Amino acid sequence: MLAPYGFLAPAAVLFAAFLALPIGYAAYLSLRTVKVSGLGLGKGSRREIWAGLDNYARSLSDPEFLGSVGRVGLYGLIVVPTMLGLALLFALLLDSRRTRGRNFSRVAIFLPYAVPAVISSLLWGFLYLPAVSPFYYVFQHAGWDVPTIMSSRLVVFAVANIAVWGGTGFNMVVIYTALKAIPTELYEAATIDGASELAIAWRIKIPIVMPALIMTFVFSMIATLQVFAEPVTLKPLTNTISSTWTPLMKVYRDAFTRDDLYSAAATSVVIAAATFILSFGFLRLVQNRAFSQEK
């Protein structure tokens, strides 16, 4: 009778200790705050008290938070379609029968994913700064007037570019693996029916790898909401990335620069809830279409 629970126990304990408890603690912190009295210099001049939903109200009405949400929305609109479009294109090209140097290309496209975001942001940061960038050196000598990419209007593209560069390879491998699983009989049948490579890709390959595309889309969406390392690394190089440029940067600033864990916890809960709703909302929306074969 106890055996099933015994098998379940390790997972349940790990889940509770490393996921449920910290989440619960964050939720608890988000309802608390510290009140200082007087000059705040003496012992006992700080008391932790219940704050109710004050932290949430402040977080949701903070123009900086709303600004960061808007920025991340724009960033997502740039990154997700570009990255997944490129990943699908590369996967289809690699899968095409006439492609040469397949293994080399696959590794070469995947490689940027192995570079940590902080390192790639530093490398790209150098390339973005006109005074030290070889690109701008060439532009200058060619007489082209190329705008600074880290200026306030373009900086979102500068950050998006790093994400696309780093993420395309991973998504390509996911899609490519799904393509490899397609039985070749389907292609033979299609060829006999007179379908071109392009028609095979469009009519057979893409519909079959749709679940993989949806999964990469959901992952990319979550990664977008959590963008942090790239803008934080670029921040010291430019005036145009503020300390609340993305929602997670605001959480970091509140927790570690302002020493206000409570507001940071509230904002984190909001971000987690938004991620949850967006991911599951999207999955529910496309479920019938994408996963109908699995049922």
Next chain:
Amino acid sequence: MRLHTGTRAATIVAATALLAAACSGGTSSSTTTDAATTAAAANEKVELTFWTWAPNMDKVVEGWNAAHPDIHVTVNKQDGGDPAVTKLLTAIKAGSGAPDIMQAEYQKIPTLVSADALADIKGDIDPGLAKQFPDGVWNAVTLGGDSVYAVPQDSGPMEFYYRTDVFDQLGLTVPTTWAEFADVAAKLHTADPTKYLGTFSAADAGWFTGLAQQAGASWWGIDGNAWSVSINDAATLKVADYWGGLVESGVIDNKPMYTPEWNAALNNGTQVGWLSAVWAPGVLAGNAADTAGKWKMAPMPQWDAAKPSTGNWGGSAVAVTSQSKHAKESAQFITWLNTDQKAVTSLVKEAGIYPANIPAQTEALASPPAFFSNQPDFYTLAGKIAQTAGSFTFGPNVNVAYSAYNDEFGKAAEAKSKAAFTAAVQSMQKITIEDLKTSGFSVK
């Protein structure tokens, strides 16, 4: 904040008794009497940990450990001022994990005291110590009250660094007033549009604070039982307006310092001047090694030439944390580190700091920094400049004000508009005061 009277009396009685016991017992050698007392009496080795980011601090501490077999200090290297404070505050909240001794920048001390992270060491140090440091610096470790939260280590009086070769080549004279600075900046940039006399860095709040301090600002104050915030005072607005004008006209660059671009500009001579502090030679040697012998240091340009003044950029003190079980030994160590001639000389040599301790300065600063061997009177001049630093009071939320500086002046520098610069000062004031009020501090 303070020990209860009873506890304090007991501590003093106990300390006196131990001192008497140690002296009469004659167990310790003459050179280590003060340090060895408590430990010798307790008859056990005291282990202290020390969080610091000063380079080569372990070498300086070796001198202490060799002379004090009973009190062993272990240096724990930190990444820098901000991360170390974050770590310390976390350890204080957690109730354990803090070191005994902590390096802290002056502007962080009110924040740390407010979080109850630092011990009041008034009872553990020589009362005469105050006289050995400049008033402004001592004020920063007492917060203007009766307690003592740290012993000052170094200070960063601001100075003007310039490229003598470029100045000579273009026939420029060293500016002594801010009006002249603006003229020279314009002449230089007109003569060679790739060159700038400096940059307005929205990334360095401490730098702007020093400039405001020079103009007479002091952003926080204690007024009875309430804090006052005066970031938008006339002096700061004057400074912001001045720099906004320079950036708007384009004669001063608007890019942050400490970027690869800035390093390249220092090296290739397109940054011809740098308003920096006494520790600048170390930075120049590291970031612009090719320019050795081409720089000189001069006093800051002045608002009022008749009343020379400067501000401070950087500098830190060494404190005992509230979690230390050996506050007395820790206080002995930090006193030695920052006042003993050998220790201070070693700090200058190994860590490249400008010591705050006045009696130890003469011997420790006998020769100019290697990068400025072309200016033999470097430290004589620096000493004179240091005396003109005004007093500046930091508040309990400097972190909030500084992060507001980065964001607000980042926008202003990018907009390159004079009006945006003064608006940024007003935003800083608003954000800082609102944060104090939200936290519950009494604010005037």
